[in-house]
Amino acid sequence: MLTITRQFKFDAAHRLFLKNLTHRENHDIFGKCSKVHGHTYCLKITISGKVQPTGMILNFTDLKRIVETRIIDRYDHSFLNDLDEYKDLPTTAENMALYIFKALSPCLKSRDLTLTRVVLYETPDSWATVTSDV
Ligand SMILES: Nc1nc2c(c(=O)[nH]1)N=C([C@H](O)[C@H](O)COP(=O)(O)OP(=O)(O)OP(=O)(O)O)CN2
Numbered sequence: 001m002l003t004i005t006r007q008f009k010f011d012a013a014h015r016l017f018l019k020n021l022t023h024r025e026n027h028d029i030f031g032k033c034s035k036v037h038g039h040t041y042c043l044k045i046t047i048s049g050k051v052q053p054t055g056m057i058l059n060f061t062d063l064k065r066i067v068e069t070r071i072i073d074r075y076d077h078s079f080l081n082d083l084d085e086y087k088d089l090p091t092t093a094e095n096m097a098l099y100i101f102k103a104l105s106p107c108l109k110s111r112d113l114t115l116t117r118v119v120l121y122e123t124p125d126s127w128a129t130v131t132s133d134v
């Protein structure tokens with residue numbers, strides 16, 4: 001399968017906690033991550049589709065615009081816990097990658113493109129991956 005990938009960076013703050021738990025219980029589960037802290041996230045978006053007469057599946061510039069409009073512009077320099085999509089969900093790399101996949105997929109589908117992979121790095125050593133077979 002032929003795919004193209006574009007990488008994005010954004011800085012954001014968050015804390016990991018569950019609303020129904022006490023401060024102590026959250027600390028027992030999430031440790032230091034239950035306190036507000038920040039990451040420079042790295043997001044890799046991979047799509048597949050037919051190569052057009054232009055020689056491109058999709059112009060990287062168009063992919064950039066789509067991802068920036070729907071995700072990066074909202075997430076960069078934000079407090080992730082304040083975003084609607086995480087009102088009732090911990091802002092883990094897993095939940096964020098799942099949300100980003102669901103948010104981008106329909107827009108790409110409407111252009112006959114398939115979102116095949118979303119990889120979200122919370123740190124260079126820790127990341128979550130969502131693929132189109134979930
Ligand atoms: N499965 C997941 N585990 C953890 C997540 C996550 O999203 N999914 N997130 C965190 C925290 O956000 C935390 O900020 C991770 O920071 P990190 O510096 O990587 O923490 P570590 O203690 O593992 O690493 P050190 O290098 O020792 O600081 C936690 N877990």
Ligand SMILES: [Zn+2]
Nearest residue numbers: 014033037039
């Ligand atoms: Zn964190």
